[in-house]
Amino acid sequence: MANISYEEILSIQRKANIVDIIRDYVPLTQRGKNYFGICPFHDDHNPSMSVSPEKGVYKCFVCGNAGNAFNFVMEYEKVSFYEAVKIVADKIGVSIDISTSKKENTKKSPLYDIYNIAYKFYQNNLNTVYGKDAKKYLLNRKIDEDVIKNFNIGLSLSDSELCNALKAKGFKDDDIVSSGVAVQNGNNIYDIYKNRIMFPLYDLEGNVVGFSGRIYNQKSESKYINTKETEIFKKGELLYNYHIAKKEARKEKNIIVVEGFMDVIRLSTIGIVNVVATMGTAVTKYQLNLIQKLAPNITLMFDGDKAGEKATNAFIELANGNDSNIKVVRLEDNLDPDEYILTKGKDKMIYNLSHAQSVYDYKLSSYKENIDFNDSKEVSNYINVMIKEFEKIDDDIVREIEIKKLSESTNVSYDLIKSKLKDSEKKVIITHKPKNIKINKYEKASKYILYRMINDNNMILYYFNNLSYLPNDTERKLASEIVLFYKKFNSFNLSDFIIYLEDKKELINLVVDISDLKYTEDELNDNIDNYFDVIKESLYNNQIVKLTSELKNESNSVKRMEIAQKIVDLKIKESNKDE
Numbered sequence: 257m258a259n260i261s262y263e264e265i266l267s268i269q270r271k272a273n274i275v276d277i278i279r280d281y282v283p284l285t286q287r288g289k290n291y292f293g294i295c296p297f298h299d300d301h302n303p304s305m306s307v308s309p310e311k312g313v314y315k316c317f318v319c320g321n322a323g324n325a326f327n328f329v330m331e332y333e334k335v336s337f338y339e340a341v342k343i344v345a346d347k348i349g350v351s352i353d354i355s356t357s358k359k360e361n362t363k364k365s366p367l368y369d370i371y372n373i374a375y376k377f378y379q380n381n382l383n384t385v386y387g388k389d390a391k392k393y394l395l396n397r398k399i400d401e402d403v404i405k406n407f408n409i410g411l412s413l414s415d416s417e418l419c420n421a422l423k424a425k426g427f428k429d430d431d432i433v434s435s436g437v438a439v440q441n442g443n444n445i446y447d448i449y450k451n452r453i454m455f456p457l458y459d460l461e462g463n464v465v466g467f468s469g470r471i472y473n474q475k476s477e478s479k480y481i482n483t484k485e486t487e488i489f490k491k492g493e494l495l496y497n498y499h500i501a502k503k504e505a506r507k508e509k510n511i512i513v514v515e516g517f518m519d520v521i522r523l524s525t526i527g528i529v530n531v532v533a534t535m536g537t538a539v540t541k542y543q544l545n546l547i548q549k550l551a552p553n554i555t556l557m558f559d560g561d562k563a564g565e566k567a568t569n570a571f572i573e574l575a576n577g578n579d580s581n582i583k584v585v586r587l588e589d590n591l592d593p594d595e596y597i598l599t600k601g602k603d604k605m606i607y608n609l610s611h612a613q614s615v616y617d618y619k620l621s622s623y624k625e626n627i628d629f630n631d632s633k634e635v636s637n638y639i640n641v642m643i644k645e646f647e648k649i650d651d652d653i654v655r656e657i658e659i660k661k662l663s664e665s666t667n668v669s670y671d672l673i674k675s676k677l678k679d680s681e682k683k684v685i686i687t688h689k690p691k692n693i694k695i696n697k698y699e700k701a702s703k704y705i706l707y708r709m710i711n712d713n714n715m716i717l718y719y720f721n722n723l724s725y726l727p728n729d730t731e732r733k734l735a736s737e738i739v740l741f742y743k744k745f746n747s748f749n750l751s752d753f754i755i756y757l758e759d760k761k762e763l764i765n766l767v768v769d770i771s772d773l774k775y776t777e778d779e780l781n782d783n784i785d786n787y788f789d790v791i792k793e794s795l796y797n798n799q800i801v802k803l804t805s806e807l808k809n810e811s812n813s814v815k816r817m818e819i820a821q822k823i824v825d826l827k828i829k830e831s832n833k834d835e
């Protein structure tokens with residue numbers, strides 16, 4: 257917990273006007289009681305975000321992002337909840353101290369200090385006589401003084417100079433070894449990096465947490481040596497250049513994703529800085545989430561080789577079903593972006609980036625590469641694969657265009673492809689329909705119950721005593737948070753509750769959504785027990801489904817009898833209730 261109380265945060269919220277806070281980031285126009293602006297959290301072209309000074313909340317009608325002033329700042333500035341509170345407090349001239357215990361802990365890790373000293377040490381080496389050759393090497397590769405400074409590039413020397421420097425500053429051998437810059441041998445510790453150009457690696461906040469060391473004047477089996485994973489350096493959770501790219505990506509509404517840090521550095525030399533590197537070919541779900549939060553548009557530019565193509569496909573697969581708009585750049589001659597700029601020049605790179613392909617165009621062309629167009633069977637397979645891809649396109653116009661392209665490239669008539677696509681769509685719809693109806697009925701009841709709870713304090717305890725269950729996880733969590741809040745403060749109001757939720761964005765988006773629902777006077781006078789019954793029915797159905805599957809998997813005949821009896825009991829109980 258931060259050393260600022262819930263009450264203090266409440267008082268900051270009361271003093272801050274959400275319209276003024278958001279106006280610092282996005283222009284707003286007043287319409288009636290509310291204000292409207294372009295939503296910064298998706299690729300918005302019409303003002304889709306409304307701000308209600310009365311409720312103290314904002315909400316985007318397209319992407320569903322919602323919350324109070326703190327949540328807006330949090331999302332926009334990519335900071336923690338408490339940092340957002342501090343930013344809002346600063347804006348209204350209230351001074352607070354937000355150092356959180358979590359931050360103190362991470363700052364306390366001696367590894368941060370070790371890396372801080374190490375990168376400055378390496379940097380300094382590069383400017384001494386020992387760094388002459390390395391600097392010449394860098395300048396030859398068109399990495400000039402400015403780039404060296406911007407990316408804190410340095411040099412390790414031929415002996416254990418870093419270890420000695422760290423020991424002289426009082427660091428313990430154990431800590432130096434566990435930081436990954438040294439190894440233990442007998443009673444002594446030695447530098448791992450020798451005669452290498454040192455590129456610092458950063459965490460999301462811009463702290464140095466590791467290195468990649470590159471050879472420049474010797475032969476070695478490994479061109480690069482990367483720091484091993486430590487408590488502060490977890491490869492799958494980092495993106496190189498994140499702390500620098502986030503501002504520009506937000507402005508450009510586009511983030512370029514590359515594989516290596518050299519690609520990032522090289523792109524910066526031609527003025528392109530909205531770039532992050534995944535530091536490896538396999539992108540993790542965690543990294544994907546970070547990337548998607550940076551900007552609504554993503555441009556993938558992995559290496560031009562086979563591995564880069566595989567990584568591109570894996571990324572698209574991983575992001576499948578998300579709203580991000582992904583485009584793809586494939587570089588020719590197996591080049592990576594760094595080599596590409598060096599050999600083909602800035603203009604060709606910029607041309608490539610501005611002509612990035614849509615995912616579907618990319619798939620059309622990449623599948624096509626392996627097709628023998630004289631073999632009608634292969635062409636037919638190709639068309640079927642692409643039709644499966646087209647089913648995923650929501651936008652009718654985009655789909656039309658893609659069908660046309662496929663028809664032109666295969667010489668198969670547009671109408672035939674279109675009719676095949678229609679057939680497969682029908683199949684998809686039919687298989688999904690029954691499930692949707694069920695969800696709607698329970699969802700409707702759940703939303704109604706939640707709406708009544710946030711508008712009538714009596715309903716909160718009534719829910720707690722008589723139902724305490726909703727089928728959907730998020731809705732159930734929201735309901736129990738409402739109950740907890742009510743029990744703690746003996747009353748409920750929406751804006752205080754949103755502050756109480758801090759950074760639980762999923763719940764905040766949902767509760768703002770619920771508060772905006774419209775019911776008629778008659779509906780609001782409905783007996784809530786009827787809605788509870790609908791939910792109980794879902795509970796009952798769930799139990800039957802669960803027991804039935806238990807029954808299928810149970811081989812012990814006594815236990816099978818017991819389960820069967822439970823099912824019968826449930827069914828009798830339910831049918832008695834209806835009468």
Ligand SMILES: [Zn+2]
Pocket residue numbers: 295296297298300304316317318319320321
């Ligand atoms: Zn939005």
